[in-house]
Amino acid sequence: MTRITDVRLREVLDSRGNPTVEADVLTESGGFGRAAAPSGASTGEYEAIERPAGEAIAAARETAVPRLVGEAFAGNQREVDGILRAADGTDDFSEIGANSAVAISMAAAKAGADVLGAPLFQHLGGTFRGDNFPVPLGNVVGGGEHAADATDIQEFLSAPVGAPSVAEAVFANAAVHAEVSELLHERDVAAGKGDEGAWAPSIDDAEAFDIVDEAVSTIEDEVGFEIRFGLDVAAAEMYDDDAGVYEYSNTTRDTDEQIAYVADLVEEYDLVYVEDPLDENDYEGFAKLTEKVGDRTLVCGDDLFVTNTERLAEGIEQGAANSILIKPNQIGTLTDAFDAIELARANGYESIVSHRSGETEDTTIAHLAVATDVPFIKTGAVGGERTAKLNELIRIADDAT
């Protein structure tokens, strides 16, 4: 039986050294699930609310845990997530915190899978989910909110689209990451790493494009399958609302210039993926860009949609993009994340499951991406909290979870 008998919450460390919420869910027949909430730095204005970990835990213990224990079934995800929403009583999880909500939601899913004796991806996706695997997008150079004094564009993402297996894709991204380091070294550029393990050199975006383009070509030749790259511009972070311009280190661009700039980049570098190219309130600008380049690249809304079906529905209405980033903690539960993926799919939008810049060893998103048969997962290239997900993908493909 998957009836929940206990929910334990504690503070654990995330990859930035901040406290985050970890949940254990136990069931009647001995099922056990454990999950931890990630945390963003370049958070969208419309995301569900992350409360300080201690406060989120105290609030969840008071309102949510008593409604789950002895009542809910861990195998019934919609029921668990419905109880979390009802216990919270707000639209944005500002009472128990989206961090408590998502940790409990994911831990319940794992406890449900444990009782069934099934891997999590199978519990979530079903036996007939197919045998596709997502292509990992690996962050190899970055800056923005994830590193000081580095590129303006937040993430340059290696995309091994032609990899014959998930393992080869994972190793290809690591090789591109290593090649970038070589190229930086050749140019005498010192570089530390940003929050997601990407190189964070003090160079401008133009030089970063040069380097990533070369690194991708070199590794593509080495491995013998197609590797392209993409971007998370995280443009909301550089948008100055009052002036109506995007602030780059060496220039500013108004909205039309930003659209033209990104469209040129897509053309010049044959980009496979462009996330948040415009401000999170600019559906119209997104739509203009999608009109221009949506037939040849994925225009993805992260801060624009925040995994929220209402915001996605608005985007679909306006033709604002052709894909959505899925981050369970942006919306608070796995049910909400599934609903967003389903709405996207029904309207011809692709979904890309994603990590956050603050992460733990939790591997739920690897299972979520496989369960929902999405084309891409964004979860870094190297670094323990990133390799936790990448190695789990390899294990899933190897039937070893």
Ligand SMILES: O=C(O)[C@@H](CO)OP(=O)(O)O
């Ligand atoms: O913007 C993003 O897509 C994410 C993850 O790469 O960053 P953060 O978690 O800081 O929002």
Ligand SMILES: [Mg+2]
């Ligand atoms: Mg983003």
